[in-house]
Amino acid sequence: MTLRHIARRSASFSVLVVGLMAGGCAAPTADPVQMVAADPDEWVVVMFEDTDDQFDSGLMDALLDTEMAADAALAEAGAGWIDGNDVGDYSYELYFVGDDATEMWLLLDPIFADAPVAWTRVELRESLEDPSPEVLAQG
Numbered sequence: 001m002t003l004r005h006i007a008r009r010s011a012s013f014s015v016l017v018v019g020l021m022a023g024g025c026a027a028p029t030a031d032p033v034q035m036v037a038a039d040p041d042e043w044v045v046v047m048f049e050d051t052d053d054q055f056d057s058g059l060m061d062a063l064l065d066t067e068m069a070a071d072a073a074l075a076e077a078g079a080g081w082i083d084g085n086d087v088g089d090y091s092y093e094l095y096f097v098g099d100d101a102t103e104m105w106l107l108l109d110p111i112f113a114d115a116p117v118a119w120t121r122v123e124l125r126e127s128l129e130d131p132s133p134e135v136l137a138q139g
Contacts, residue, residue: 042101043125
C-alpha cells in the first residue's frame with residue numbers, strides 16, 4: 001500500500017467521522033474503506049473534455065463539491081475512493097479506484113448527473129492500464 005493510499009483512506013475516514021459527529025452520531029467502529037480489498041484495481045475514470053477550446057481550469061473549482069460528494073458516497077458504501085485527477089490542455093479527468101467499477105459507477109452516476117459541469121466520457125476499467133475499458137459517453 002502506498003502512502004497516497006494511506007493518506008486517501010485517512011482523509012476519507014476523517015470526512016466520514018466529521019460528518020457523523022456533526023450529525024450527532026457516534027463514530028463508526030471500523031473504517032468503511034477497509035471493506036475494499038487491500039489492493040483494489042478496478043477504476044472509474046470520469047472525463048470532462050472540451051476538444052474545441054482549451055479546458056477552462058475554473059471548471060475544476062466548480063467540481064470540487066461534486067468530487068467530495070463522490071468520494072464520500074464511495075467511502076460510505078465501502079466501494080472505493082477518489083485516487084486523483086489529471087489535468088490536460090483540453091480535458092480534466094477524475095480517477096476512482098475500488099473492487100468493482102460497475103458498482104462504483106452506480107454510486108457515482110447520480111452524483112455526477114447533478115454536477116455543475118457535464119461529464120463527456122466515463123471509462124470502467126478492470127485495471128488502470130485496461131486496453132479495452134467499457135466506455136460510456138454522453139453528447
